[in-house]
Amino acid sequence: MAKEMTEAQVQSSYHVKNLTINGVPRRVIGKPEVTLLTVLRDQLKMTGTKRGCDCGQCGVCNVILNGKVVRACITRWKNVPEFSQITTIEGIGTPDNLHALQWAMIVCGAIQCGFCTPGFITCGKALLDQNPNPTREEVREWFSKNWMACRCTGYKQIVDAVMKAAAIIRGEEKIVDLAKMYKPGDSVWNTDYPRPSAVYKATGLWDFGDDDRLKLPEEFLFAYPYSVEGVRHAKVNKIDVSEAEKMPGVFKVVTYKDVKGTNRIRGQVGCASALTDGWERRIMVEEGDKIRQWGDVAAIVCADTEAHAREAAAKIKVDYEPLPELIDIYQAMAPDAIKVYDDIEGYDGMPNAWNKRVFTKGDDPKSDLDKAEYVVDDEFLSSRQPHMVLEPDCGYAYYDEEGKLTIASKSICVYRHQMMIARGVGVAPSKIRVIQNNMGASFGYKVAPTNEPYLAIALIACGRPVYMRINMKEHNIRTPKRSPFLMHIRVGADKSGKLVGAEQTWWVDHGPFSESANDLTNKGGQFFFSPYAYEKMRATGYTCWSNHRWSAAFRAYGAPQTYWGCETAMDMLANKCGIDPFDFREMNLLEWEPFTENPRGQFPSGYAPEVFPLPEMMKKARPYYEEMKKKAAELSTDEKKYGVGVSIGIYNSNDDGADEAASNIELTKDGVILYNTWEDHGQGADIGCVGTAHEALKPLGLAPEQIKLVLSDTAKAPNSGAAAASRSQVMVGNAIVDSCKKLLDAMRKEDGTYRTYDEMIAENIPVFYEGYTQAMVLHADGSTEVCSGNDKDTGLGKPFGFHMFAVNLAMVSIDMKTCKAHCEKFVLVGDVGVINNYLVVDGQQYGGIAQGIGLALTEDFLDENKYNNFVVMGLPYIKDIPDELELVHVETPRPLGPFGASGTGEMPLSAPHIAVCNAIHDACGVRIKAIPATPDKIKAGLEELKK
Structure with missing residues (x-):
């Protein structure tokens, strides 16, 4: 009779199962307590299924298990039956052979950032498999009971897509080849031409940051940013990482003592009315300084695996003295409130109300309001709205072929982040390269540097490339929110x-x-x-x-x-x-x-x-x-x-005020290449660039696919500014138009026709042109004036x-x-x-x-x-x-x-x-x-x- 297994043996045991995954028989081994999501992604490298909340609340990990939709993040491997049939997004269709629902999601505009798209398509397919003629309310009920969440679309276009796919399945509509949706000579501008990335998002082939992690070289360490949980305001006496450094798999535990720069981030205050110079935000918590919010990072544990990094982080000890917490505006503005900044040279004694802005129009309205027939005099409070993206903060850092400190993250302002962190981490901006990863939305939170400085510091301190990802609970707690x-x-x-x-x-x-x-x-x-x-x-x-x-x-x-x-x-x-x-x-x-x-x-x-x-x-x-x-x-x-x-x-x-953007263009044998930093939250930077350039280059008769894009990489593209303030279509768009005009002027012959690429080269005419624009206001006489900020x-x-x-x-x-x-x-x-x-x-x-x-x-x-x-x-x-x-x-x-x-x-x-x-x-x-x-x-x- 077999001897009963110990708990340790159970934890280290493995379950082998014979499964059919996307129609292919497989024998798969996994630990009993890991999730189906971990097996699919980490072991089988099927990264089309996304990791989001890890608690069954978002549906991005939905797969079909024996005909039923399951959330793979909460389905344990031990509960997956032997001989199960599993369908993931990779088994539903390919770019050259799209399923009806994938095609419909593309042409209905139901795909934005694309992070939730595989879950919706997999879930929607399961519905159509059993009900090819659903009502809109049945579609909505289906997605509701299967916990499908989307933060980008408002859901309407997704339901539209399911209804269109159902009509195709019933034979009432037909799939049209995406390549045939454009006819030579047509405009792409002012149409509903599908965005180029949509087909890859619909088929699960669009790699996001955590998908990249599973495909990085083995030298990459996992870097976990440790913070003292539950502490919003405290004086830090000592940070002890000695026990953490002894833990298995740990390469180094990084603290403020390892920071080569000023340990500060440039805050871009941008006004004479502020009492701070914008350098008050330190990157790593220092002994003798304060924790000022829940999530301030005290150490970065760099280890061979995420599990080892987290286990070591649990051994870090921070000795601190709690201070009163100011958790809302009423407390912060109270006359007897403790000062958030009272212990840094140059900030000591700064009041909590540190900036004053005044706006005036005409005469003082007080007397008119006193005499007005009708008056409202009241107080209104807005909330601290959370962004609630479905992809947690993640990114990685390494040294590129030129020795530049390279950060790949969810940044939506790659040049700005380069400047904001440079002095703090001790590296010149010219030696820092920032690249935007494909991202599962931002809605603005990534205007702020979140993981970028920690990635840089960890890379410098370890001399090894690093990857960093926090889980969704940590993401929700630690990332910035809307100001009340x-x-x-x-x-x-x-x-x-x-x-x-x-x-x-x-x-x-x-x-x-x-x-x-x-x-x-x-x-x-x-x-x-x-x-x-x-x-x-x-x-x-x-x-x-x-x-x-x-x-x-x-x-x-x-x-x-x-x-x-x-x-x-x-x-x-x-x-x-x-x-x-x-x-x-x-x-x-x-x-x-x-x-x-x-x-x-x-x-x-x-x-x-x-x-x-x-x-x-x-x-x-x-x-x-x-x-x-x-x-x-x-x-x-x-x-x-x-x-x-x-x-x-x-x-x-x-x-606000002075704003500028640059965008470059290069003529090639096959078409053109655009270079700019129109960063993509998921809003459609690709079709934004293609639509604008296609319209500007109409005399050349290019097809949309002949316009290639090199976007949001500080080593390859000029500074187009941040994808913020709804500025990209206007500012980057005008810069694209400017570069296209310069190219067309150079290509134009005396008879009004245009030179080919070979003719340009033969005549020694440049094929690369820089576009530039500034934000302007128009005057009555047709002249323009550069936008200016508000007087203080x-x-x-x-x-x-x-x-x-x-x-x-x-x-x-x-x-x-x-x-x-x-x-x-x-x-x-x-x-x-x-x-x-x-x-x-x-x-x-x-x-x-x-x-x-x-x-x-x-x-x-x-x-x-x-x-x-x-x-x-x-x-x-x-x-x-x-x-x-x-x-x-x-x-x-x-x-x-x-x-x-x-x-x-x-x-x-x-x-x-x-x-x-x-x-x-x-x-x-x-x-x-x-x-x-x-x-x-x-x-x-x-x-x-x-x-």
């Missing part, structure tokens, strides 16, 4: 309902670091009641330190906070005036005309936008609004109330040459028993100029709406002990977003945009949440002033109304 704004607003109207003036004081909770905080704080003034006509305004904003998450860019940076106060106050003022909120907004729109000097036609910064399509947009929105109001009245019962809300949002499409004393300036506009309409239901609000329908009337690619723009706008609904109703980031997974943080799943999403495009050509384009990415998240919350008030009378509008807040509001 506390806004006190006073706004008034006369007897007729016309605005007479506005006042505001706002406080920005920016966490313990200053990165880009000035631009963020400025938004509170730049877009303060910006759609509306009024002559007098005073607004003062303060940026404050706290010990909660440090803040980085998040889609529509600053606008969701600013409009949360302004557009809520507009609704309240409309109610006081007794005027319908839609009518009230329409009657108070800017009195705009080109180049107007009338302050009632200018933004708070004292200039008129380049276009102002809102009057036309309101006309297009009105029929939808009236129909939704009628439907809400018909549906409302005592048990369920329905209401309709409206909001307006405007956002910029270039960086008045707020006046011309920071933006390009803008985007949105009218948002939401219909919401309130369950009067549970007090839960649900968005039933959403209509976005948007103007982003002439559209490059409709699939991309539609996807961006649907996704922005979905994030806005989440911001309104569920999303928040409070206590890190609990707010560390998607469910608690309020990620909107498919049933949380209505299928009734409608987009209405108004394409007003921008005079200085490439072929009339502006940006698009941030407009749809500028103000949709206010429409949702205004609809709550319309439905049940509860006015939400602090988002998200959770059931407990609605219940409290209803109880207050009863009093």
Whole structure:
């Protein structure tokens, strides 16, 4: 009789199973407690199946096991039956032989970053295998019960794709060869031509950062950044890594003592009003310094495996003295609050409110507001919205063939990160190379350097290449979030309902670091009641330190906070005036005309936008609004109330003030190559570049596939700036056009025809050209002026040459028993100029709406002990977003945009949440002033109304 196994033997035992994976018989060995996901990815190198949350909440790892969809990250190897049939994305189709659902996902624009795409396709195929004729609601129910999450799309285009694939399977539609969707001579610009990367994302062949890890040379160490869990504010006395260094597999434990540079990150404060110089953020925690937020890194454990690195990290001891924690803006601005910075030379005694921004327009409005017939005087608080990407932070570092310290990460501003970390890690910027990996979305958090400095320090200290990945729980806790704004607003109207003036004081909770905080704080003034006509305004904003998450860019940076106060106050003022909120907004729109000097036609910064399509947009929105109001009245019962809300949002499409971009082009025998740093969050940089260049090079008659791209590598491409501020289509687009014009000028013969590549070489004419552009504002005489920042004393300036506009309409239901609000329908009337690619723009706008609904109703980031997974943080799943999403495009050509384009990415998240919350008030009378509008807040509001 066999001797009973010890626990250690059980842990080290292996289970061998005979399986059929993607139609191929395989004998696979695995440890019983590892997950099916680990076996597929780490052992079989089937990286099409992605690793996301690792707790069954996102569905990116879904595979088909014996005909059923399973989440591979929570399916243990020991529970996989012998002789199982497993289908992963690799077994569904190939680029040359696409499954109907893969093809439909591509042509419906259902693929953005692509990280969730294999999970959706695998899950969707399982549905179609058993039900080739589903309804849209059945598709949504299927994805809901299988925990499929997408943060990019808003889900509508994914459902569209399943319905189209079902029609193909039933023989009602046909797959069209993607290569035949373009005919010679056609434009790619202003069409729905599929993005080039979509076919590879649909087939699981698009490698993301953690996929790269499994294909790196064996010399790479795993680098784990260790932080003291649960500590937000403390003085550090000693960091002891001695026991950790003795652990198996450990190569080195890196601390601040190993840092060759200043151990500081350049924070880009960018304003004379700040009390900090922007160098306050240190990279590694130092003895004698402070921990200022949960996640500050005290050591980096570099080992042969992730398991060994984590086991060693558990042996690190940090002796510290806890200090009072400032976890919200109220605590940070209290008169007796402890100072976040009181122990660094040059910062000692710095107040928590370290930056002041002032915006003025016309005379002081105080007396007019005192005399106004109708006044709203109230306080509004926005939330610390989490980005909730599905791919955790990851990246790797090595020395390239020229000896450059090379970092491959999720960076969306490769040149900026190169500069931000150089002095801190002790390497000249020219010796640092940053490359963007294919990434599972960002939504702005990767404007901030997260793992880049740690990768550099670990590489230098170890002399060995390193890979770094934190798990999803750590990612959620440690990465930056959207800054909450506390806004006190006073706004008034006369007897007729016309605005007479506005006042505001706002406080920005920016966490313990200053990165880009000035631009963020400025938004509170730049877009303060910006759609509306009024002559007098005073607004003062303060940026404050706290010990909660440090803040980085998040889609529509600053606008969701600013409009949360302004557009809520507009609704309240409309109610006081007794005027319908839609009518009230329409009657108070800017009195705009080109180049107007009338302050009632200018933004708070004292200039008129380049276009102002809102009057036309309101006309297009009105029929939808009236129909939704009628439907809400018909549906409302005592048990369920329905209401309709409206909001307006405007956002910029270039960086604040001076902004520039470069893009190069090279003519080859086969076509052209573009070189730039249009970084891709998943928004479609590839088709952005191809569409723009294809239109600019039309005389050459190139096919889209003849335009090759070398993107987002500081060693190969010029600095095009960050993929932020919705600037890429405008700024990089204009630089692309400039380079294309130079190439065409060089190729043009006297008779108007164009030289071939061989003729260019034979005539010794250069085939490489540099494109460049600056952000400009246009004058009445046709001349241009470089954009300028806001004056620190008045707020006046011309920071933006390009803008985007949105009218948002939401219909919401309130369950009067549970007090839960649900968005039933959403209509976005948007103007982003002439559209490059409709699939991309539609996807961006649907996704922005979905994030806005989440911001309104569920999303928040409070206590890190609990707010560390998607469910608690309020990620909107498919049933949380209505299928009734409608987009209405108004394409007003921008005079200085490439072929009339502006940006698009941030407009749809500028103000949709206010429409949702205004609809709550319309439905049940509860006015939400602090988002998200959770059931407990609605219940409290209803109880207050009863009093």
